[in-house]
Amino acid sequence: MDYSLCNGLANSNIGDLTILIILYDIMCQYHRNLLRRLADSPQSLPFPPGKKVYFGVGAFHISGHVPECFPRHSPHYIPGAGVVDGERCESLWATLNQVSPSVQVASLAARTELLDDHMLDSNWKKMLDIGTVWGHPRLHLSTDVTPSVPSTIKRFEKALKGSVDSEAYLVALEETLPEKSISTWEADMLNALEGRLSEAKAMDVFDTTLTKGTFPLSRRRSHIDAPPRSDMCREATGINEG
Numbered sequence: 001m002d003y004s005l006c007n008g009l010a011n012s013n014i015g016d017l018t019i020l021i022i023l024y025d026i027m028c029q030y031h032r033n034l035l036r037r038l039a040d041s042p043q044s045l046p047f048p049p050g051k052k053v054y055f056g057v058g059a060f061h062i063s064g065h066v067p068e069c070f071p072r073h074s075p076h077y078i079p080g081a082g083v084v085d086g087e088r089c090e091s092l093w094a095t096l097n098q099v100s101p102s103v104q105v106a107s108l109a110a111r112t113e114l115l116d117d118h119m120l121d122s123n124w125k126k127m128l129d130i131g132t133v134w135g136h137p138r139l140h141l142s143t144d145v146t147p148s149v150p151s152t153i154k155r156f157e158k159a160l161k162g163s164v165d166s167e168a169y170l171v172a173l174e175e176t177l178p179e180k181s182i183s184t185w186e187a188d189m190l191n192a193l194e195g196r197l198s199e200a201k202a203m204d205v206f207d208t209t210l211t212k213g214t215f216p217l218s219r220r221r222s223h224i225d226a227p228p229r230s231d232m233c234r235e236a237t238g239i240n241e242g
């Protein structure tokens, strides 16, 4: 995994990007000691220096983690991540299902090569389609483009509209709140976002889990000893039988 991550980053076009968001199903466990592990690696695995790196867990998996993981690792709380599921190769499964009958009786090597061929073909088409669709403001796509690119563009359009709606909602909500509370919450948020880069626990301020209230024993006792409800009603209304 370390090898794949480092070489994937080394061979990708991250260039001058200053912020990286890396999502993985079990990132909450995996990224612990990652940099120390890489430094100790005998293979001297390269990890891009000088980047602000956010480690997160994809939306499909985060709900299966302990509750503390949600504010600490969900993409919802990563600045700039937007609403993203964090999955990529899974989107190929539907297309590859059409290939599966022809690999059922193949040997392991032949199956791997055939699936690899189809995935590389998909990547190639995506690369070509990106150039095509970005030039079209209304995204008039031909039917033979790889599904992944139009769906990404569709999500982008949806996100643009969503950001306008969310902004309007936030402004309306803030008008109902005391200014002092807003400035306190903003300061908490900035501290948490800065602190998370060294310690994920800093994000616990976003955890909305409530502590259960306690009910004093003396009050529980008096509640048990209270007269039956029907008697209480009679006393309250002054109605007596007979």
Ligand SMILES: [Zn+2]
Binding pocket: 028, 029, 057, 065, 066, 069, 073
């Ligand atoms: Zn977790």
